[in-house]
Amino acid sequence: MSTLVIAEHDNRELKPATLNTVEAAKALGSDINLLVAGKDCAGVATAAASIPDVSKVYIADNEAYEHQLAENVSLLILDLAQQHDAILAPATVNNKNSMPRVAALLGVSQISDVISIKADGIFKRPIYAGNVIATVKSNDPKWIVTVRTTAFDACSAEGGSAPIENLEVIHDAKLSSFVKEEVAVSDRPELTAAEIVISGGRGMQNGDNFKLLEGIADKLGAAMGASRAAVDAGFVPNDMQVGQTGKIVAPDLYIAVGISGAIQHLAGMKDSKVIVAINKDEDAPIFQVADYGLVADLFEALPEFEAKI
Amino acid sequence: MKVLVAVKRVVDYNVKVRPKSDGSDVDINNVKMSINPFCEIAVEEAIRLKEAGIAEEIIAVSIGGAQVQEQIRTALALGADRGIHVQTEDSLEPLEIARLLKSILDKEEPTLVITGKQSIDGDHNQTGQMLAALAGIPQGTFASEITIERDHISVIREVDGGLQTVKLSLPAVVTTDLRLNEPRYASLPNIMKAKKKPLDVFTPEELGVELSNHIDLVGVEPPPDRQAGIKVDDVDALVDKLRNEAKVI
């Protein structure tokens, strides 16, 4: 039997989250197959086939899967569930949407956001905004798992040559349809895969002031993030939210500017290697996790920091 | 139309929970309990649909021990019309919650079900999606705006790259994200009135659901400790540390 990994992609590119998930799947010690479901996604399947240790890549290339509608994709994954005893997917929005449907249709539990996997079905996962790590054991015949990608290294993307198998079956549940998408285009690295992240909070005061972070992000090749307060206030779009209910990041360097350090924010960034905090309140809780804290007014500190790096 | 809202009782979001000393589970003795923040948003959205003349009746459902009636009463005080309490003592997995909710769907046949996207204790993010799958209906997860149009619903969803709009046939399940609305507070007169609103109690047996256990909790532990570092005096010192000590820029 074998493990199925759901590839994360945008129909054009295979996303790095897939590589972390393949690495996680290796702990199960069985064959690893990949599913690429989308539209005009042959290039993604080719990229997936060159991941070493992948035995087979399934491609399902059809309009029904173009926008990852959960009602359709879950039925496709369900088809493949018969030949696999574990299905692993990176804990991205697409899979958070689809995978619970797969689990429910199979009548098994889903184990969300795992940070450790053992071949005997023992998983570790953070609960309560990461204040506690739970160890759980699955008694189900199949394991449906989403993977916290920051907890696993990325495996190599090159060197393999797995066969690609075409899945002709079209599942269109006709329950939902895609209308439109507003996707932010940016030349910066993706938030969850970046080596450096600089985030702003309510202390930034408005969206315009995020330009102060942009200059630094450009110089460092960093991605930009934000606290919930900054997103709720409309300073920046929702896809920049880092935290318990936003994105989980663990870059080499995380710079938190004008962010107080609520547990819900820490949940999304406290596994970063080096944390810097810039905040004018010396008692802000963010300083309890920061390797380097600078107590300063951000409007003075940021231009100087940009000039000196 | 009828709207069903699922509300969960959880440890308040301001509480920092810790493992029990024997590591068997988290210690939630004497901590403040509240309605899950995402469920509060779900209740608020249902009330707004009623105020807009779209929803006729709002039913608030919660599953758990006797104390979850507090959270149902909160939903009733906010504006839900009646409550359903499914009495179970165990802390159930999302699949079992979804199966119980499905049996309520079969009884009540709501046009719209609103759940939170995530419970802030278990952080599962599963129940709404599982319920939709079991009922064979569509789902609009992580919603930041919904619009009902005759026989369907448009949902703007918060996705990894930005926002996505989908159109779903009804009945459907919507799960709430933070930006869907800002919940109101219950007024004192409404809290008093809520005590008189109907609240039905069922056991899983009465609903014809046999519960099963799929996952065992082996134990809990605190996350690895992160030591606080140092405070630097100025920007020069910060740049120096990042370059020469941490070597990250």
Ligand SMILES: Cc1cc2nc3c(=O)[nH]c(=O)nc-3n(C[C@H](O)[C@H](O)[C@H](O)COP(=O)(O)OP(=O)(O)OC[C@H]3O[C@@H](n4cnc5c(N)ncnc54)[C@H](O)[C@@H]3O)c2cc1C
């Ligand atoms: C269900 C739920 C889920 C949540 N999920 C998330 C999540 O995923 N991510 C998240 O981030 N939050 C989340 N939160 C919100 C969280 O609890 C906090 O409210 C939020 O993180 C606060 O954001 P902030 O630090 O930007 O704002 P604040 O707490 O207001 O802090 C602003 C900081 O800026 C500093 N400051 C102000 N002016 C300056 C200046 N000129 N120079 C330097 N510093 C300055 C202040 O000293 C202060 O420390 C969630 C909350 C709930 C209830």
Ligand SMILES: Nc1ncnc2c1ncn2[C@@H]1O[C@H](COP(=O)(O)O)[C@@H](O)[C@H]1O
């Ligand atoms: N015990 C419960 N009673 C009622 N609703 C629940 C319960 N557990 C979960 N839910 C609903 O499902 C949502 C998502 O929870 P979860 O899948 O546990 O993250 C919650 O916000 C609630 O709307």
